[in-house]
Amino acid sequence: MFRRKVKTHFHPFSYKKWFSYVWPFSTHAHSEYSGKLEINWIDGRKRLDSENANYSYGSLQRILETGLETLNLSAVQSVLLLGLGGGSVIGSLRFRYGYQGPILAVDIDPEIIRIAKEEFHILESESLSIRQSDALEFVKQCDQKFDLIIVDLFIDRHVPEVFLEKQFHEAILSCLDEKANLLMNLGIGLDSEKVPPAILKTYTKENRYQLKLLHGVEGTNTLLLVYGL
Ligand SMILES: C[S@@+](CC[C@H](N)C(=O)[O-])C[C@H]1O[C@@H](n2cnc3c(N)ncnc32)[C@H](O)[C@@H]1O
Numbered sequence: 001m002f003r004r005k006v007k008t009h010f011h012p013f014s015y016k017k018w019f020s021y022v023w024p025f026s027t028h029a030h031s032e033y034s035g036k037l038e039i040n041w042i043d044g045r046k047r048l049d050s051e052n053a054n055y056s057y058g059s060l061q062r063i064l065e066t067g068l069e070t071l072n073l074s075a076v077q078s079v080l081l082l083g084l085g086g087g088s089v090i091g092s093l094r095f096r097y098g099y100q101g102p103i104l105a106v107d108i109d110p111e112i113i114r115i116a117k118e119e120f121h122i123l124e125s126e127s128l129s130i131r132q133s134d135a136l137e138f139v140k141q142c143d144q145k146f147d148l149i150i151v152d153l154f155i156d157r158h159v160p161e162v163f164l165e166k167q168f169h170e171a172i173l174s175c176l177d178e179k180a181n182l183l184m185n186l187g188i189g190l191d192s193e194k195v196p197p198a199i200l201k202t203y204t205k206e207n208r209y210q211l212k213l214l215h216g217v218e219g220t221n222t223l224l225l226v227y228g229l
Helices: 015-022 059-068 088-096 110-120 135-141 166-173 197-204
Strands: 025-031 035-042 045-050 054-056 079-082 103-107 128-132 146-151 176-188 209-217 221-228
Touching: 025 110, 035 110, 045 110, 054 059, 059 088, 059 176, 059 209, 059 221, 079 088, 079 135, 088 103, 103 110, 110 128, 135 166, 166 176, 166 197, 197 209
Parallel strands: 079 103, 079 146, 103 128, 146 176
Antiparallel strands: 025 035, 035 045, 045 054, 176 221, 209 221
C-alpha cells in the first residue's frame, strides 16, 4: 500500500515547533460542547487535547490508523467522517494512505471547526466539505451513500450514549454504499461485554457485513470494524 510520512501542519521555520522540543507549551480555547480545549506543542508536533483525552494528532490518530490499516482503501471513492476534531484522520487518509477522493466531515462544534481550520489548516476544497451539524441529525437526513464511514464522536473521554444506540446505527446503515466499510471508535476501557449488542445486531442481521472488534488499541480504545461483503 502507498505510504508517505504524515506531513506536519506548521511552517518549517515556526519558532514554536523548535521551541517545543525544549519546552512543551499550550494555548487554550473554550468549547460549548467539549469544555476546555488545549492546543499543545510537544517535541515539534502540535496536537489537540480535551481536558482528559487526546482529540487529534496524538494517540487518537494512531488509534484510527490501526483501524484504517485493516481496510482496502484503494477501493474507496467517498468518505464520511463523523467527528472532525482537528482533522488528523484526514491527514492520515491523504498523506499516509494516498486517498485523494472526496471527504465530507461533520462536527457539532463551531469552535472545533475553527480550530481545525485555523490551527491545523484543514481547509474546505473541492475534495473536502465541512458541515456543522449534530451527527445523528446528519445521518438521519443524509441522502448520500459513502464507501467508508469513520465515526469518531467524543465529548472529552466519552462517546455520547446516543451513538451507542440502535437508532444511530440504523441511520448509518442507510448511508453505507454496497460493500462499504465502517470504522467506529467505540470508546475507552471497553471489553466485549460492554459493547452494546444492539449495535452489532444492526449489522449482522443484514448478512452482508463481517464484523471485527479490536480491544485495547494503543492500550485504551475499542474499535468496531464493519466490512461490506
Ligand atoms: C476525538 S474528536 C475527533 C477527532 C478527529 N476524528 C480527528 O481525526 O482528528 C471527537 C469530535 O466529536 C465531536 N462530536 C461530539 N459529539 C458530536 C455530535 N453530537 N455531533 C457531531 N460531532 C460531535 C466533537 O466536537 C469532537 O470534535
